[in-house]
Amino acid sequence: MAPSSKQVDTKLSRSALVALVVGSMVGSGIFALPASFGHATGVLGTLIAWGIAGTGMLMLAFVFQALSRRRPDLDAGIYAYAKAGFGEYIGFASAAGYWIGCCIADVACLILIKATIGQFFPIFGDGTTPVAIASASLLLWCVHFLVLRGIREAATLNTVATYAKIIPILLFIGVAFIVLDPDLISRNFWGTEQPGVAAISSQVRSTMLLTVFAFVGIEGASVYSRYARDRSDIGFATVTGFLSVLCLLVLVTLLSYGVLPRQELAGLSTPSMAGVMEAMVGHWGAIFISVALLISILGNYLSWSLLAAEVLHSAAINRTMPLFLARVNEHEVPAGALWLTNCVIQAFVLVTWFAEYAFTLALKMTSAMTLIPYFLVAAYGLKLSYLGESYHAGERARAVDGIRSAVATVYAMGMIYAGGATFLLLSSILYVPGTLLFLLARRERKEAVFKPFEAIIFTALALAACTGVYALATGAISI
Template sequence: MAPPPNEGDQKLSRNALIALVIGSMVGSGIFALPAAFGRATGALGAAIAWTIAGGGMLMLALVFQTLASRKPDLDAGIYAYAKAGFGEYIGFASAAGYWIGCCLADVACLILIKATIGKFFPIFGDGTTPIAIVSASLLLWGVHFLVLRGIKGAAALNTVATVTKIIPILVFIVVAIFAMDPQLFSQNFWGTEQNGARAIATQVRSTMLLTVFVFVGIEGASVYSRYARDRLHVGVATVAGFLAVLSLLVLVTLLSYGIMPRQDLAGLPTPSMAGVMEAMVGRWGAVFISLALLISVLGNYLSWSLLAAEVVHSAAANHTMPSILARVNVHQVPAAALWLTNCVIQAFLLISWFAEYAFTLALKMTSTMTLIPYFFVAAYGLRLAHLGETYQPGDRTRIVDWVRSALATIYAAGMIYAGGPKFLLLSAILYTPGTLLYFIARRERSETVFKTMEAALFTALAIAACTGIYALAVGAISI
């Protein structure tokens, strides 16, 4: 048997970290943008939505960058920042919420892979047929054993997948630039016959949860900060990866309005980018984009698998989850965390068989579950700037960081509100039983499970979970 790799063998370069960010963000969402935005809004509403979402997420990216340099001792940022700023249970909830969001994102990837194959082989249907679920399960466990062989090897494969899937998107953008009809774009500008500010605001709000999903993964470099060769690379990778992906998202969305009427865009099946490409170059374009989608989602799935296991491992290593989840194998891979993660994904896959719109549900639940950890990261950045912690007296960057963190906090809170009560109740149903992991971890260390405020928070979560279960039972909400 080969000797286990030393820590230096697992270190990731700046480019590998950037690829992790881009690979985590560019997945199924970008291929669904033309129809998703076409159903909701016109070109003006889309531009406003991307301005709001891009600005809010840029502030969050800058918060990640600031925290990476000011708190270099905090690894696995999503979890560590929430714990450092707001206590043990909030830290656990942040880690658990982000982890469950990663699991749901993986489920969305698996469903979409099979749904895309289903366009050519009907037995796979919409990705939730028995054959589709069985084959998705085989893929799930195949990737599981690949990751067990080493983080660096999996990250290298992710880098290759990232480059491979970006090329077709760039081809789409170049073709769309030359094929774009300015007159058609003008006709699609307002989106509806009602051109007032209220109508535009309604259109913009309907796209917000979608924009959150396509940005999820921005924290990839931060989560893997303990593997970075240089901590400064973490912040650079986060911002560079975000700006690259934002450019792609905006171009794909806006250029599509110059290719087809909005009503036709709205009616395109997933992946709608394939339909737009077919309108420009013919049938081969749809096949080309469908193949790109498969590569993209496979790479995206790998990224989420890595992120999910890493967050659980880091939380366990810091005594916030059961200690067994901190175990690593001879390749320094968090094996126990990976096993738990993929068992949860398998359970969600089985549940998807009974969901009416499993793919859409997984997307929106991913957004909701990850927004809450994002909120606490932004709030921690705001707390540091407000209290002046890590800042020298008279440091002017403190004001800049305070403004950025405040804007990021407001953005995250606003997106949670825009998602509506349904997804908050469904989130509570997942958070509440997940607290069992926290209970086990605290009892292992013979520590009091909850402080007074934490007990109140858990009680509120339990009440929300019961409300959600009741609402599902009576049909007030559905999956």
Template structure:
């Protein structure tokens, strides 16, 4: 498949891969950070949260870099690693979880676009009014037609959008630095009237799913590894893109604590970066950031559309998904995967009408759905380092990779725990019906539906999904 992609002129340069990573991560999340963090924690908690998230995600970035070198034949990224390490069904579950996470991220983007417009046109409200959903649906299918014209053309547009949205964020950082009040930052430091480190721990935990969301997309270059002009660019793009985004996230978050008090930050409407900018330079600042947000999210939305379709398409090529998802059109776009992906996004958009805080729910569910695939990638990296597979005897890199993979595995497991049972049960509700695709693929190949261990795993997943549905029915779980 890599050969056919290259022959078709679909190969991507290092800069295009870096733009895919940055474009996937920089979107709706960064523009909502001031208020999201202001509601959850003070400056100290934010610092601790970013240290934990930065360390864990950097370790994961290095795992992706190492795996691209040790297992170059696995050219479907996050899904292929889980399958190679832990079998067909777990590999399939990783693909489905990541795919649904991408779909939910697109829903978050669409809601935030309409919520931003709602600040100027009340008919869009918080992004979930009937008019907002109708216009979002129109945008959804317009992008669908764009991507059908070819992956490389869409990636080129994403590269341009990435550069266009970074410039306003950098301007916000410069303006915030000039307005930074050290005394106000000190008053916001603990997040409470009196220093209490025990409360800070609680604050940090409440932010962890937020930090995961803004880093989702770190695997963008890995997912598109089959299109890379040079496989060495995959690891470089992943680490470079991550470090760039981490710097932007930390600066946007911490500088905001020196501009407004924590209660003021917490009360800002979405997108809260616009509110911070307005407090410094006036109304034009809010309009400017809102316009930048629309550009950023459109690019981010395009990145997620590409990633969602590619993961389904790659899994279908490797015969873990049904064959209709491997179909391509004349432009080499994954047409079957695109139709299914955008149909699911449309369904989620309709459900968002009934959610009380649709944007926050989509944000946290994206994190919850992608954490398990991240955990499996990190665990596979740890498995290779432990067994020595792919390493030369006594190679020092094996020890270094083992340490990095251990950190990434612990981080992903810790984030799953920090998210709590609610999001695990809601995730199970989405994972369980996705297994239908696995069953269709097995029947196509005339293979046994489940191996014994896989039957146990599916049974546990079905029970968790049932518990989640019951919790929603009786009101124990709310959306």
């Protein structure tokens, strides 16, 4: 069926796709980096952590770029690659895991917005007080109805918000360069009084999920590939957006060690970048960064809302999700997917009332939920290059893509291991009930729910979920 004129109007330019990537990645995480890294490690550990994360995620960016060229027929991004490579249920799990991760990321944004306001109005507390939860719910539904008015309008607003939040970060970096104290960098170098390989290794591992969260959103252009005016823009936007954000993340983290001792960095309240800015220029700096943070998170929240609804909608179009999630409104917005997404976010917001460290939990759960989809994308890129599908005989790019995919696959596996068993168990608790959507989709198609191999995978997930529920009930793990 030929696209309607309304559909043509929804196409996104290269700059809009770059803004989607940058807007998705630059959010709450970067403003919390000084304290997060100060608590975990010193300058050396930071350099190693960003070196590992930067290399791994750059390879993943190259995988997304290669897949957009090799499989232009797959226009549903992160979900479509998992399905094409490993079957229906694995594809569903990738879509569901990524979608839930997006929902939790939005919850993290809402918590941090209210926690930032709470620095000036104590009634909002740490973002989980009754007033904070009520106001977060109000904001959630306001954005919901904004997005219902049109994807292009929401993407344009996201582009404006992206530029608005990058400028204060660049100002922070510029001021930090001016006041940088080389002696402080030297004293913060090891991050421990007893330097050694074991100590540095432990420090680096404790930062791994933090670095993953900082990069989540790298797939923004890929998820929205069906809206791209030109398929080549997808790979360009992914790599350009990633490299731009990597520079910002590394500079913000390292320069902070030249402003305050590590112990003081670790003790800063969220958003810790505001505390560093206050140390450099006075109290107005903290207010300035706090305002920038609110703009940043609002833009980030909008990006995640768009991504979450889009991945559900794309999966529904391909009949891996129930058909009601494929429904669009008169503005070509995936309304069914958006309603379900925001209902789930609302439920998670209410659960934050019971979480002791809600923001940290949301941050790490977002990383844990998105690592599996990342792993599947990297593994599909590796499979494609290994089998030679879509490559010409003797094509040099096949070996290059194979190496990049292998590094990305190993990196994703390493990050899953670094996250530990706790987050795998908590993730399985979310995956299992989510499988109800897969059951509904299969019933609509009048097909058996699972193939034999898929039944084994679901059984393993169910056992992990039961173990996780038992561990929560007995206090072995807590939220």
